Amino acid sequence: MILVVDTNILFTQFWKNSFTKNLFKRIELELFSPEYVLKEIKFHMQEILERTEISKEDFIKLREELVKMIKFVPLKEYSDFLKDALKLSVDENDIDFLASALKLNCAIWSKDPHLKQQNKIKVLTTKELIELLISYNTS
DSSP states (O other): OEEEEOHHHHHGGGSTTOHHHHHHTOTTOEEEEETHHHHHHHHTHHHHHHHHTOOHHHHHHHHHHHHHHEEEEOHHHHGGGHHHHHHHOSSGGGHHHHHHHHHHTOEEEOSOGGGGGSSSSOEEOHHHHHHHHHHHHHO
């Protein structure tokens, strides 16, 4: 299953004992995110360090792991879909995720309820994704 992963899901990579981190490693998941998210994560490094109480070294290690698990898509690869994404978005911060999902013809994995206000792209919460994976593995 191909998914575009929203920033709020990627941030969970840095939480101790993150259940979501284990989902990143699932074989049946092929995960993508806009490349600019790497800069956003770096920008929020201090906040992440304070909230998670991890060291800077651990942050760097976890960020490197994230780069190995997620395919980060350059803007030029989904830029043709930005105009359509803009029409779907209620929050300008979501445009790159929507455009990436349009380009890849896939769902978005996100905790943001406002992303579900559009009806063109399927948006899955972590709970919905787990339920889908369970049903996939039992069928």
